[in-house]
Amino acid sequence: xxxxxxxxxxxxxxxxxxxxxxxxxxxxxxxxxxxxxxxxxxxxxxxxxxxxxxxxxxxxxxxxxxxxxxxxxxxxxxxxxxxxxxxxxxxxxxxxxxxxxxxxxxxxxx
Numbered sequence: 001x002x003x004x005x006x007x008x009x010x011x012x013x014x015x016x017x018x019x020x021x022x023x024x025x026x027x028x029x030x031x032x033x034x035x036x037x038x039x040x041x042x043x044x045x046x047x048x049x050x051x052x053x054x055x056x057x058x059x060x061x062x063x064x065x066x067x068x069x070x071x072x073x074x075x076x077x078x079x080x081x082x083x084x085x086x087x088x089x090x091x092x093x094x095x096x097x098x099x100x101x102x103x104x105x106x107x108x109x110x
Contacts (some may be wrong), residue, residue: 034069041065059096068093 042062049057070088074081 038065038069062096063089063093 012086031069045058045061067085067089070082074084
């Protein structure tokens with residue numbers, strides 16, 4: 001503490017060390033990979049869904065995949081899985097509803 005009070009505080013009180021420092025390149029690559037996987041799943045539904053049910057199947061599958069990815073993310077981060085899954089699914093559904101509502105408001109047909 002006498003030599004470097006900030007370093008001592010970071011290590012003892014906050015648990016920050018060389019091992020736990022941020023890794024921005026790893027975070028960016030992981031984010032890109034998970035985004036690509038998450039975007040590919042609803043696109044797969046576009047390929048397999050019949051045309052007359054396309055919007056409903058893609059919307060439902062997107063919410064299901066969001067729930068799965070929310071649970072996986074919670075498990076990986078040590079968070080409450082039910083709460084994280086509900087949060088991701090709720091906000092995803094809200095975002096889809098707002099997008100559809102704005103599209104309908106401006107006359108865009110899905």
